[in-house]
Amino acid sequence: MAKVFDAAEVAKHNTRESCWVILYGKVYDVTDFLSSHPGGAKIILKLAGKDATEEYDPIHPPGILEDELKPEQCIGTVDASTLPKKGPQEASAPSAGPPPMHHLLNLDEIEQVGHKQVNKKAWAYYYSASDDKISKRLNNEAYRSILLRPRVFRDVTRADLGTTVLGHKVGIPIYVSPAAMARLGHPAGEAGIAEGCRSFGALQIISNNASMTPEQIVKGAAPDQVFGWQLYVNVDRKKSEAMLARINKLKAIKFIVLTLDAPVAGKREDDERNGLTDAAEEEQAPKAAARTSDDTPDVSQGSAGIGQMLFAGTDPSLHWQATLPWLAEHTDLPIVLKGLQTHEDAYLASLHTPQVKGIILSNHGGRALDTAPPAVHTLLEIRKYCPEVFDKIEVYVDGGIRRGTDVIKALALGAKAVGIGRAALWGLAAGGVDGVRRTLQILTDESYTCMRLLGVEKIEDLGPHNVNTRALEQQIYDGPSGLDSLRHIFQAKL
Numbered sequence: 001m002a003k004v005f006d007a008a009e010v011a012k013h014n015t016r017e018s019c020w021v022i023l024y025g026k027v028y029d030v031t032d033f034l035s036s037h038p039g040g041a042k043i044i045l046k047l048a049g050k051d052a053t054e055e056y057d058p059i060h061p062p063g064i065l066e067d068e069l070k071p072e073q074c075i076g077t078v079d080a081s082t083l084p085k086k087g088p089q090e091a092s093a094p095s096a097g098p099p100p101m102h103h104l105l106n107l108d109e110i111e112q113v114g115h116k117q118v119n120k121k122a123w124a125y126y127y128s129a130s131d132d133k134i135s136k137r138l139n140n141e142a143y144r145s146i147l148l149r150p151r152v153f154r155d156v157t158r159a160d161l162g163t164t165v166l167g168h169k170v171g172i173p174i175y176v177s178p179a180a181m182a183r184l185g186h187p188a189g190e191a192g193i194a195e196g197c198r199s200f201g202a203l204q205i206i207s208n209n210a211s212m213t214p215e216q217i218v219k220g221a222a223p224d225q226v227f228g229w230q231l232y233v234n235v236d237r238k239k240s241e242a243m244l245a246r247i248n249k250l251k252a253i254k255f256i257v258l259t260l261d262a263p264v265a266g267k268r269e270d271d272e273r274n275g276l277t278d279a280a281e282e283e284q285a286p287k288a289a290a291r292t293s294d295d296t297p298d299v300s301q302g303s304a305g306i307g308q309m310l311f312a313g314t315d316p317s318l319h320w321q322a323t324l325p326w327l328a329e330h331t332d333l334p335i336v337l338k339g340l341q342t343h344e345d346a347y348l349a350s351l352h353t354p355q356v357k358g359i360i361l362s363n364h365g366g367r368a369l370d371t372a373p374p375a376v377h378t379l380l381e382i383r384k385y386c387p388e389v390f391d392k393i394e395v396y397v398d399g400g401i402r403r404g405t406d407v408i409k410a411l412a413l414g415a416k417a418v419g420i421g422r423a424a425l426w427g428l429a430a431g432g433v434d435g436v437r438r439t440l441q442i443l444t445d446e447s448y449t450c451m452r453l454l455g456v457e458k459i460e461d462l463g464p465h466n467v468n469t470r471a472l473e474q475q476i477y478d479g480p481s482g483l484d485s486l487r488h489i490f491q492a493k494l
Contacts, residue, residue, distance in 0.1 A: 003076035007051075007083045014049030016041070020075075022051040022083075023065065027076045033069060038313045051083055058122075058183040061213045101431045101438040107402050107423050110439055114185065114429035122184040124274035126425050129366035130266035135374070136366030139400030142374040146409045147468040151455035159451045161444065162201075163459050165417055166334055166357050166394065168226045168254055171201025172444050173411060173459060177362075177398045177419035178230035178257060178338075180209035185429030190217045193424055196436025198222050200444060203417070205257050208232045208243075218252040228336065230257045233315040233323065244330045255357065256331055258323070259364075261339020263316035266368040324352060336396075338362055341378050343385040344482050350392040351490050358394035358416070365399050365421055375399050377476055379413045380469060385481045390414045404446025408454065412462040413469070 005027050013020035019031045021044065034041040047055060098113045115123055129136035163173045176193055183189035190210045194217050197204045205228040206214055218227055229247045234240045247253050327335060334357035340346050341363055349359045361375035361382075373381075375397035382389050389395065397410050398419030410418045420443070427439030451457070454466055 005076050005078050007078055010078060011049040014045075016045065019044065019048045021047055021049075022078050023053050023056055025053075025077055025080065026074050027078055028065075028069060029073050029075050030069070033073070051078070058211055059181055061211055062216070063213060098430050098435075101434045104430070104438060104442075106442060107426075107439065110423070110430050110435065110442075111426040113431075114426035114435070118185050118429050120274050122181075122429070124270045125181060125184060126422055126429075128268035128270035129370070130268055130368060131370035133366060133370070135363050135370050135372050139363070139366055139374045140402055141400075142376045142472060143400055143403075143406040143409055145469075145472040146376070147471070148405065148409070148450070148454060149466055149468055150453050154455035154457075156452040156455060156457055159448055159457050161447055161451070161459065163417065165203055165226065165396075166255055166336075168203075169201070169224065170203050170226055170417070172440070172447070173417040174200075174401075174407060174440065174443055174447070175203035175205060175396075175417055175419050176424045177360075177365075177421035178205045178207035178228075178259070179421040179425050180207040181211050182207075182425060182428055183211035185425050186432050186435075188428065188432045191220065192428055192433045193436050194218065194221060194225070194227075195433045196424075196427070196440060198225055199437050200440045201225070202440055203228065205230055205419070206253070208259070214247060214250060214253065218250055221252045225252060227253045228255045228257045229253045230259055230338070232259055233318055234313050235315045236313065237315075237326070239313075241330050244327075248331055248333065253333070255334040255336055256327070257336045257338045257360065258318075258327065259338045260318065261341065261362055261364045261372075262368040263314065263318065265314075266364070266370070268367060320348065320352070324355060328355060334358070336360060336394075339364060339368075341372055341375075342477070343378070343381040343389075344486060346378070346382050346389050346395070347386045347483055348486060348490070350386075350389045353392055356393060358396060360419065361395065361397045361415075362399055362419075373477075376410060376413065376472070379410065379415060380473065380476050383414060383464070384476065386483060387414075401443070404443050404448070405450045407443060407447045408450040408462065409467055411459055412466040413464060 010020050010022060010027055016034060017031070019034060020027055020029050030044060034044055037044055098117055104110050104113060118126070161172045163170060165175070176197060182193060186192060188195070189212045190206060191212055194204055198221065203226045206217055208230045209232070210217065214229060221227070231240065231244070244256070247256070324335070335355050336358040337349050337356060338360040339362050340349060340359050341361065346359055346361070349356050361378040363369065363372040363374065379395070379397060382395070394416040395414055396417050396419060397415045398421060401407060401410070401418050401420050401423070407418050420439070423439055424436055427435040429435065431438065456462055456466065
């Protein structure tokens with residue numbers, strides 16, 4: 001029979017030498033696990049001797065406890081009546097509910113409502129970007145610099161946003177980018193985003209760091225609903241290989257998205273400041289996060305947010321010659337490379353067909369390297385130096401999409417589809433599944449309006465003739481292409 005502990009007794013075990021935590025009413029002795037926790041010991045020690053369920057639950061998908069801890073580390077249960085009662089000031093979100101979703105007319109209004117529904121930690125993780133947030137801001141501003149060129153006297157009664165992604169039909173050219181920790185914003189989590197996508201036939205890329213398992217997320221999917229799965233390669237390759245084996249069994253997942261733009265965590269100050277620090281820690285001068293031998297942040301030292309915790313264990317040693325062959329050994333699914341930010345890398349990706357079927361131009365939502373270029377800059381760079389890439393692989397973009405006009409501008413410049421990340425999370429936070437639907441509805445309606453006012457009925461009829469990018473072109477890279485040397489290097493290795 002399991003032993004029942006008084007909360008006061010558990011509270012005594014709050015050191016490195018004896019560390020207990022309460023999760024879902026059970027008491028765990030995690031002393032021996034401290035040194036191997038992917039997010040570092042400090043995060044656990046902050047909750048040592050306490051009920052950690054509220055901190056743990058939105059971040060970790062089911063099954064992690066069973067995978068990471070030995071059965072004997074569950075040493076009993078806690079007497080719920082002895083747990084401290086939380087006052088109103090400790091509620092995780094304001095009590096006032098959101099307005100009806102149809103009252104929200106644009107993505108800015110949805111974000112404002114979503115902000116009011118989440119706690120400070122969730123806001124800091126969703127909102128944060130690297131350093132001075134310059135790339136995050138430029139992601140939005142770049143599209144404002146592109147002007148549209150409407151044509152008139154055209155029949156646009158049958159405008160259609162339907163398209164294909166890697167040969168799979170989707171209802172709209174808007175997909176949900178891999179956005180982690182959806183349950184920080186709403187209990188429906190990534191499964192709620194999937195339900196919202198189902199209403200529009202929209203594609204969803206599941207985050208490697210989702211707060212639900214991939215099986216849970218695709219469980220209620222429509223038969224023709226399309227998913228991708230994001231891969232961050234773990235330093236312990238066996239963990240990534242085991243996950244790929246799981247993904248291979250899920251028919252709804254049609255491709256793997258290998259993320260390359262964040263081999264290490266960026267410095268997201270809002271997240272670090274507010275993410276997982278308590279009031280006592282904030283009063284102390286933070287120490288700079290140390291680095292381990294593989295150059296990943298050691299979040300057991302100094303201030304660390306959710307972002308750094310999630311990146312612990314990510315392998316920074318990936319490269320063209322070894323990683324793609326390794327992937328081919330463990331999955332037959334098509335590969336999409338995410339995070340390309342130069343025409344040179346886009347060109348190299350196009351040389352690795354048929355394994356590589358697509359690329360996502362992205363600067364990680366401005367959350368990795370600050371002052372890296374917006375995706376639309378890279379899109380124009382490819383058009384300038386190696387337009388043949390568009391004929392060899394599918395090109396997608398994400399970052400900065402706030403309006404349907406942004407969607408259409410990206411498509412006109414050669415993107416096959418565009419991704420939204422934060423927007424989906426804020427929609428979920430604002431109104432659960434209905435908030436995700438409202439987000440997609442707004443973008444869909446605006447995209448239809450833009451298409452019709454441009455005088456275009458079908459996506460395939462969009463092209464550079466529909467936009468004026470002159471104001472943006474002065475910011476595009478103007479050095480040597482470097483493609484000749486890349487060709488020689490690639491051919492020499494064949």
